[in-house]
Structures are given as C-alpha cells and as structure tokens.
Amino acid sequence: xxxxxxxxxxxxxxxxxxxxxxxxxxxxxxxxxxxxxxxxxxxxxxxxxxxxxxxxxxxxxxxxxxxxxxxxxxxxxxxxxxxxxxxxxxxxxxxxxxxxxxxxxxxxxxxxxxxxxxxxxxxxxxxxxxxxxxxxxxxxxxxxxxxxxxxxxxxxxxxxxxxxxxxxxxxxxxxxxxxxxxxxxxxxxxxxxxxxxxxxxxxxxxxxxxxxxxxxxxxxxxxxxxxxxxxxxxxxxxxxxxxxxxxxxxxxxxxxxxxxxxxxxxxxxxxxxxxxxxxxxxxxxxxxxxxxxxxxxxxxxxxxxxxxxxxxxxxxxxxxxxxxxxxxxxxxxxxxxxxxxxxxxxxxxxxxxxxxxxxxxxxxxxxxxxxxxxxxxxxxxxxxxxxxxxxxxxxxxxxxxxxxxxxxxxxxxxxxxxxxxxxxxxxxxxxxxxxxxxxxxxxxxxxxxxxxxxxxxxxxxxxxxxxxxxxxxxxxxxxxxxxxxxxxxxxxxxxxxxxxxxxxxxxxxxxxxxxxxxxxxxxxxxxxxxxxxxxxxxxxxxxxxxxxxxxxxxxxxxxxxxxxxxxxxxxxxxxxxxxxxxxxxxxxxxxxxxxxxxxxxxxxxxxxxxxxxxxxxxxxxxxxxxxxxxxxxxxxxxxxxxxxxxxxxxxxxxxxxxxxxxxxxxxxxxxxxxxxxxxxxxxxxxxxxxxxxxxxxxxxxxxxxxxxxxxxxxxxxxxxxxxxxxxxxxxxxxxxxxxxxxxxxxxxxxxxxxxxxxxxxxxxxxxxxxxxxxxxxxxxxxxxxxxxxxxxxxxxxxxxxxxxxxxxxxxxxxxxxxxxxxxxxxxxxxxxxxxxxxxxxxxxxxxxxxxxxxxxxxxxxxxxxxxxxxxxxxxxxxxxxxx
Numbered sequence: 001x002x003x004x005x006x007x008x009x010x011x012x013x014x015x016x017x018x019x020x021x022x023x024x025x026x027x028x029x030x031x032x033x034x035x036x037x038x039x040x041x042x043x044x045x046x047x048x049x050x051x052x053x054x055x056x057x058x059x060x061x062x063x064x065x066x067x068x069x070x071x072x073x074x075x076x077x078x079x080x081x082x083x084x085x086x087x088x089x090x091x092x093x094x095x096x097x098x099x100x101x102x103x104x105x106x107x108x109x110x111x112x113x114x115x116x117x118x119x120x121x122x123x124x125x126x127x128x129x130x131x132x133x134x135x136x137x138x139x140x141x142x143x144x145x146x147x148x149x150x151x152x153x154x155x156x157x158x159x160x161x162x163x164x165x166x167x168x169x170x171x172x173x174x175x176x177x178x179x180x181x182x183x184x185x186x187x188x189x190x191x192x193x194x195x196x197x198x199x200x201x202x203x204x205x206x207x208x209x210x211x212x213x214x215x216x217x218x219x220x221x222x223x224x225x226x227x228x229x230x231x232x233x234x235x236x237x238x239x240x241x242x243x244x245x246x247x248x249x250x251x252x253x254x255x256x257x258x259x260x261x262x263x264x265x266x267x268x269x270x271x272x273x274x275x276x277x278x279x280x281x282x283x284x285x286x287x288x289x290x291x292x293x294x295x296x297x298x299x300x301x302x303x304x305x306x307x308x309x310x311x312x313x314x315x316x317x318x319x320x321x322x323x324x325x326x327x328x329x330x331x332x333x334x335x336x337x338x339x340x341x342x343x344x345x346x347x348x349x350x351x352x353x354x355x356x357x358x359x360x361x362x363x364x365x366x367x368x369x370x371x372x373x374x375x376x377x378x379x380x381x382x383x384x385x386x387x388x389x390x391x392x393x394x395x396x397x398x399x400x401x402x403x404x405x406x407x408x409x410x411x412x413x414x415x416x417x418x419x420x421x422x423x424x425x426x427x428x429x430x431x432x433x434x435x436x437x438x439x440x441x442x443x444x445x446x447x448x449x450x451x452x453x454x455x456x457x458x459x460x461x462x463x464x465x466x467x468x469x470x471x472x473x474x475x476x477x478x479x480x481x482x483x484x485x486x487x488x489x490x491x492x493x494x495x496x497x498x499x500x501x502x503x504x505x506x507x508x509x510x511x512x513x514x515x516x517x518x519x520x521x522x523x524x525x526x527x528x529x530x531x532x533x534x535x536x537x538x539x540x541x542x543x544x545x546x547x548x549x550x551x552x553x554x555x556x557x558x559x560x561x562x563x564x565x566x567x568x569x570x571x572x573x574x575x576x577x578x579x580x581x582x583x584x585x586x587x588x589x590x591x592x593x594x595x596x597x598x599x600x601x602x603x604x605x606x607x608x609x610x611x612x613x614x615x616x617x618x619x620x621x622x623x624x625x626x627x628x629x630x631x632x633x634x635x636x637x638x639x640x641x642x643x644x645x646x647x648x649x650x651x652x653x654x655x656x657x658x659x660x661x662x663x664x665x666x667x668x669x670x671x672x673x674x675x676x677x678x679x680x681x682x683x684x685x686x687x688x689x690x691x692x693x694x695x696x697x698x699x700x701x702x703x704x705x706x707x708x709x710x711x712x713x714x715x716x717x718x719x720x721x722x723x724x725x726x727x728x729x730x731x732x733x734x735x736x737x738x739x740x741x742x743x744x745x746x747x748x749x750x751x752x753x754x755x756x757x758x759x760x761x762x763x764x765x766x767x768x769x770x771x772x773x774x775x776x777x778x779x780x781x782x783x784x785x786x787x788x789x790x791x792x793x794x795x796x797x798x799x800x801x802x803x804x805x806x807x808x809x810x811x812x813x814x815x816x817x818x819x820x821x822x823x824x825x826x827x828x829x830x831x832x833x834x835x836x837x838x839x840x841x842x843x844x845x846x847x848x849x850x851x852x853x854x855x856x857x858x859x860x861x862x863x864x865x866x867x868x869x870x871x872x873x874x875x876x877x878x879x880x881x882x883x
Contacts, residue, residue, distance in 0.1 A: 077195040080191065084191055168203075171187050172203055186200075188200070199223075234254070268294055285310070295333070343366050367393070410446075421452060437460050445481075454479075525545070547632065575595050575596070646662060667701075676708075686701075699729075718739075733752060733755075734765070773788050799811070807842075813832070816830075820863065864876070
C-alpha cells in the first residue's frame with residue numbers, strides 16, 4: 001500500500017492513499033473521523049482517499065445549470081483553485097467563469113413561446129447536482145428506467161465521500177467552536193480535492209460574514225453557482241446585493257431562484273420590484289405578464305387589476321392576443337371577482353380574437369341568458385350540427401345584449417338572426433345607442449348576411465345622431481354586395497359629401513366606370529394639388545383611367561405629378577447633366593444641390609404634398625407606369641416630355657435599380673429630341689462601360705448618334721480608344737476614316753480606308769477608297785490627276801465585281817456618280833441608264849430603300865441641263881420623279 005504524507009504549517013499530517021491499490025475489504029475499515037486535533041496537537045493523522053480523476057458521463061451531454069458551454073469542468077476546477085490560492089482576483093475569476101448570468105427568464109415571452117429542444121429532459125430537476133457528483137467520483141453511473149414505454153436514464157446522486165464528509169463536519173465544528181482559521185484550512189483542503197463541491201464555500205462564506213462582507217458575498221456566489229438548486233441561497237445573495245446597490249446582480253440571483261422555483265409568487269413579485277427600481281419599465285411589464293399564472297387566489301383583486309393594466313397596455317400596442325391572454329389568466333383563477341366592466345372588457349377581447357364560443361360561455365356565466373344546444377342528425381351522410389335556442393332576459397344590460405348578438409352571428413346561428421334583429425329593435429333605442437346597431441351590422445356583413453345588415457343600417461341612416469359617413473359607407477357596401485348599384489352609387493356619393501373617404505371614392509369611381517360614366521368617375525378621383533393633400537392611390541387610379549379613355553395629355557401630366565414625389569426637380573441643363581453622369585446616388589444629390597445653391601434663380605417648383613398610404617403602388621408597378629407614359633409620349637411625338645421625364649427619374653432613389661434602363665432611354669430621348677450634347681456623353685459613357693467593344697449594335701448606335709447630332713468631337717475620343725484597345729474590330733475604325741473624309745482630310749481618310757480594306761477585302765471599303773480618290777482627283781492643285789482618277793476607276797471596278805447582281809442598280813448608280821463627278825458625262829449617262837433598266841423582286845419588295853430611280857433621273861436631268869438639252873432633262877424629271 002503506497003501513501004503520501006503531507007504536513008501543513010499547523011502540524012496537521014494528512015496522508016493520502018491510492019484507493020485503486022487497496023483491497024475492497026480494506027476500504028471498509030476506513031470510517032468517518034469523529035475528531036481532529038487542534039493546531040499544535042501532533043501525532044494525529046487524517047487518512048483521506050485521493051481525489052479521483054474527473055470524468056464526464058456518457059449521458060450528460062446536456063450542460064447543467066452550473067456549467068457553461070465555454071468552460072469544461074477541468075477549467076472550472078483550475079480557476080476555482082487559482083482564486084482560492086489568491087493567484088487571480090474575484091473579478092478575473094468571475095469573468096472567466098461567466099458568473100454574471102442572464103437577467104431575463106424564458107417564461108417572460110409575450111405571445112407564442114419559442115420552441116426549444118433538449119437532448120435529455122428526464123432528470124432536469126437535480127441534474128446539476130448529479131453532474132457535480134460525477135465529477136467528484138460519487139456517481140454510480142446511469143441506470144436504464146422504462147417510463148411510458150420509453151427507455152430513459154436516471155442518475156443516482158451521492159454526496160461527498162465519507163472521509164470528506166467527516167472533514168466537512170469537522171470544519172463546521174471548528175467554526176462553531178470559534179476556530180475559524182482551522183475551519184478555513186479544512187474547507188480549503190476540501191476545495192483542493194473537490195473544487196466543484198459547494199459545502200466548503202458555504203462554510204467559508206459564514207466565516208467571512210462579519211469580518212469581510214465582500215468575501216462573504218463572493219464565496220456565497222460561488223456556492224450558489226455550484227449548487228444552483230438552493231433557492232434560499234440565491235434569495236439571500238439577492239437581498240444582500242440589493243442592499244449594496246448592485247441591482248443587476250440582485251436580478252441575476254433572483255432569476256436563478258425563479259428558474260429553480262418558477263411558481264413562487266414572492267420571487268416573481270420581488271423581480272418586478274427590482275426591475276422597477278432599476279428603471280426597466282418594459283422588462284417589468286413583461287415580468288408582470290409572466291407572473292399572472294402564479295398569483296395566488298388569495299390575491300385575486302391584485303390579479304384582476306394587474307391583468308386589466310396589462311390588457312390596456314397591450315391594446316394600446318395593438319397586441320390584442322396578449323391583451324386577451326392577460327384577462328384570461330385572471331379570469332381562470334378568480335372569475336367571481338370580475339365586475340361588469342371587467343367582464344365587458346374580457347368579452348370584447350374574446351370577440352376581437354375570434355373566441356366566440358368562449359365568449360358565449362362567459363355570457364352564460366355572468367348573465368341570465370339561457371342557451372340550449374340541440375344535436376340533430378338528418379340525411380344519410382348527416383353530421384352533428386349545433387343549433388342554439390336562446391332565451392334573452394329583458395333586463396340584460398346594453399353591452400352584454402350587443403355582444404351576445406355578435407357572438408351568435410359569428411357562431412353562424414342563421415335561424416336566430418330574425419330573433420336577434422327584432423330583439424335589438426325592441427330593447428335598444430337607435431338614437432341613444434346607434435353604435436350597437438352598427439357593431440351588429442358589421443358582424444352580419446363579415447358573415448355576408450347583407451340583407452339582415454341592411455335592416456339595422458336603414459334606421460341608422462335615418463336617425464339624427466348616427467347618420468354619419470361610416471354608417472353610410474357600410475350601407476353603400478351592403479347595397480353593392482347585393483347588386484343594387486344605382487342605390488349604392490347614391491350612398492357612396494353621400495359618403496364622399498360627408499367625408500373625403502378614400503375607399504368610398506375608389507369604389508364610387510369603379511361603379512361609375514362600370515356604368516360607362518367616365519367623366520363622373522374621373523371627377524370622383526379629382527384632387528387639387530394646391531389645396532389638398534394628395535393621395536397616391538387615388539392619383540394612380542386616375543392615371544390608369546385617363547390612359548384607358550384616351551385622354552393622353554392629362555395622363556402625361558398626372559403621371560409626372562405622381563412620379564415627381566420621388567424625384568428632385570431639375571431646372572437647368574447643368575442639373576440634367578449631373579443627373580445622368582454622376583454614378584453614385586449620394587454624390588449626384590450633392591452635386592445637384594450645389595448647382596441649385598450656386599444658381600441665382602432660387603425659386604423651386606411648388607410640389608404637391610402627398611399623404612402616406614399603406615396601399616401605395618410598388619416600385620415595379622410604378623416602373624410599368626413609367627413605360628406606359630413613355631409609350632404615350634412617343635405616340636404623341638412629345639419628345640420634350642419624354643426627355644424631361646427620363647432625366648428627372650434618374651434623380652429618384654426608388655428607381656436606382658432601373659438606372660441602366662433609364663440611361664438607355666435617356667439616350668433615345670436625346671436622339672428623338674435632337675439633343676447632341678447629352679446624346680454624345682451618354683453613348684460615350686456606354687462605350688466606356690461596355691466590356692465587349694466589338695459589339696456591332698453598340699457601334700451602330702454610336703454611328704446613329706454621330707449622324708443625328710452632327711457632333712464632331714467623337715474623332716479624338718476614337719483616337720484615344722484605338723490607342724487603348726489596339727485589337728478592336730477593323731469595321732469600327734471606319735468611323736475614324738469617315739470623319740477624315742467628311743472633314744476633307746482625304747490623305748488621312750485614304751490611309752485609314754486602305755488599311756481597313758487590306759484586312760477585310762469588303763467591296764464597300766473599295767468603293768470608299770474610290771470615292772476618296774475621286775475627291776483627290778477633283779482638287780484644283782492635285783498632281784497627276786489622270787493617274788489618281790485611274791486608280792479610282794480601278795477600285796470602283798473591284799467594288800462592282802464584289803457586289804451581287806441583285807443590286808446592279810446600286811452598282812451602276814455609284815459608278816455613274818463617280819464618272820459624273822470626274823466630268824466623264826457620257827460614261828456617267830451610260831451607267832445611269834443601265835441602272836434605270838435594272839428591276840427585280842428584291843427591289844420591288846424593298847422599294848423604300850432600294851429604288852434609286854428618282855436619284856438617277858435627277859442626275860441625268862442635271863447632265864442634260866448642263867448640255868442645254870432641256871427636253872431630255874424635262875422627260876426624265878416628269879417620268880421618274882413625283883412631287
């Protein structure tokens with residue numbers, strides 16, 4: 001048998017034996033020590049079994065209340081030892097062990113509880129203790145227990161080992177005798193062997209209670225965390241923390257106590273007081289709600305008042321379900337303490353949440369209403385139907401009578417509707433309680449019994465006190481539901497005359513439109529932008545109707561007004577340029593504001609004021625409206641409006657997701673409106689953003705911009721682009737050659753055309769070389785004109801051979817034009833006449849583009865006029881040209 005002797009400073013010899021090397025029969029000889037020598041008494045040994053190695057249970061995968069997810073038991077033991085040995089402060093120990101805890105409780109959720117999953121729920125009650133015992137080596141192991149057909153795990157809890165229990169008892173005895181130093185050392189020894197045991201920390205806390213209150217609180221907290229099921233310990237620490245002004249710690253301890261004893265009303269009430277003391281009104285409110293099921297029946301008046309206060313607060317927050325639940329918790333406990341006002345409030349909440357059967361039961365309990373349920377079975381496949389026969393007492397109060405009628409209506413007791421309506425007529429005066437009539441009528445409308453609802457609404461609209469817009473609106477809705485459209489139109493007009501009700505105006509407009517009365521329908525949707533606060537939904541419906549009936553000018557103006565609520569009004573071309581060129585939205589807004597600030601004209605357009613509505617059209621819907629406006633503007637050739645709308649929409653944050661489409665439309669708007677500056681800037685930016693610069697559509701669009709706008713700035717841009725992108729399509733380079741040809745720099749044009757022709761061999765490029773050479777040959781100071789003209793004729797011949805025979809008229813026309821320009825009129829006339837004779841199906845089918853007879857006839861006429869042959873000149877003009 002091996003042993004280890006340890007001697008401390010006080011002379012106490014503690015011998016540790018290896019338990020694993022002992023025979024089980026020898027272990028039985030060790031008994032609990034009954035006494036321990038005081039300091040200075042040598043010769044006494046305490047034999048303590050060594051601490052077993054901490055081990056985890058195979059079933060205990062769920063952490064206990066005293067164990068966090070981040071700290072393993074070994075780490076906890078290490079930090080406890082370091083704190084006890086003075087190596088770290090209590091603050092450091094607290095942060096390492098995460099002992100601050102949560103201030104909220106799970107059962108304080110308002111509304112449906114969140115679903116939580118646990119890996120094991122069989123031994124939740126004492127699991128933390130069992131876990132700790134397992135770490136100390138006092139856990140026998142899991143036992144399989146069969147409960148309700150399911151096999152679960154049950155833990156058998158043990159306390160400190162017998163020797164350590166005796167040592168703990170000796171420590172308590174020393175403390176009772178006043179020997180606090182010896183008691184401390186014994187407790188610290190137990191902590192060294194079993195750091196996760198709570199008993200020594202309780203004794204240590206008692207020792208420091210008078211001499212060091214701070215250490216007393218620290219050891220008490222450690223003991224409570226190691227034994228979280230001790231409610232009294234948590235409560236005691238909470239009270240001390242509150243006295244010291246540490247409300248957060250008091251709340252944490254109170255929350256831990258409530259988790260152990262959740263039905264303790266005093267604990268929950270104390271929690272509410274602490275939260276109110278801290279100023280956490282919202283959390284206190286939630287705690288009141290969680291406390292309702294635990295308020296004892298003896299505190300019934302307090303329960304009812306608390307429930308009413310909670311219900312009022314929930315109702316203000318539009319949480320009707322929680323308000324009903326608050327009153328229901330009180331009603332379940334003390335229904336006899338509910339007054340008439342309390343019962344009426346509870347009934348109202350039950351009806352609002354659709355608990356009609358429960359409301360009927362409450363009415364039966366608090367009034368003399370007699371309700372009999374009869375079960376009938378009819379037919380072969382019949383089912384059981386609940387049919388109510390009701391006896392309503394004459395002395396029933398007004399509110400209960402109204403709610404009874406509403407409940408029976410929603411319980412679909414159609415056979416009682418006549419009786420219900422007649423009972424209302426007999427016992428309720430419409431001039432004094434017309435709101436009761438309206439409540440019952442609305443219930444009938446919800447159940448789609450409009451004829452019964454009309455019986456109650458007719459007296460209301462005829463009354464002096466309740467002929468209001470809301471009543472007329474319900475009356476009009478009932479008439480429309482039963483198909484009496486003429487009378488419903490009159491009723492809706494009455495509603496609009498009493499109040500500018502949005503739904504009434506929309507419905508009235510729809511009914512008038514259905515009857516084909518578009519002018520009146522539009523009038524119902526009219527709003528004055530100067531005096532009225534504009535409603536978006538009304539204006540949108542008006543736009544749709546204006547387009548439908550073809551009043552396009554009004555449609556364009558109304559649509560622009562609707563969309564302008566998202567935009568910044570643009571007053572100058574500088575602002576328009578910033579709207580389309582600045583990419584980031586915030587920078588664009590800032591740039592426009594700076595331009596407006598620097599402008600001398602500071603008067604902004606007067607924009608109408610719009611009200612906020614939940615039924616505003618979505619961004620996708622408004623984008624469809626934008627496209628409709630552009631289509632109409634294009635149809636009306638109103639390209640000024642087209643451009644103004646597009647540029648203005650670029651300033652709207654709502655349409656930034658469509659910015660690429662807006663910039664493309666802005667380019668088209670500039671082309672249609674002949675705005676060269678913006679058009680060129682837009683197409684240049686588009687080219688710069690394009691990843692594939694060999695896209696033919698892109699360069700065709702670029703060429704159209706150049707042709708339409710006449711802007712000549714593009715040459716320098718192309719030169720820089722070709723230097724930056726050397727492998728660009730040769731067909732793109734022809735734009736630069738065309739620029740030189742139009743600018744009269746024929747040598748540069750000839751150089752560019754020759755390089756392009758060498759790469760492509762396209763006959764069109766050969767023709768352009770011939771045209772350039774012809775222009776050079778016709779210059780006054782050109783040397784060797786004959787040689788240049790011969791080269792032009794040679795390239796034109798290559799063009800002629802490269803083109804197909806189907807376009808012979810085009811070939812002869814271009815050749816004739818070359819000879820015509822060179823002054824070889826006879827050759828020109830020959831080719832012109834050949835071109836006139838060419839005809840085929842392709843030319844006939846595309847005469848608008850391929851028929852060149854008018855141009856040829858005009859050129860022939862000019863040749864004959866120059867040679868004084870006016871008869872032939874007149875002949876070709878009369879034969880081929882129509883004016």
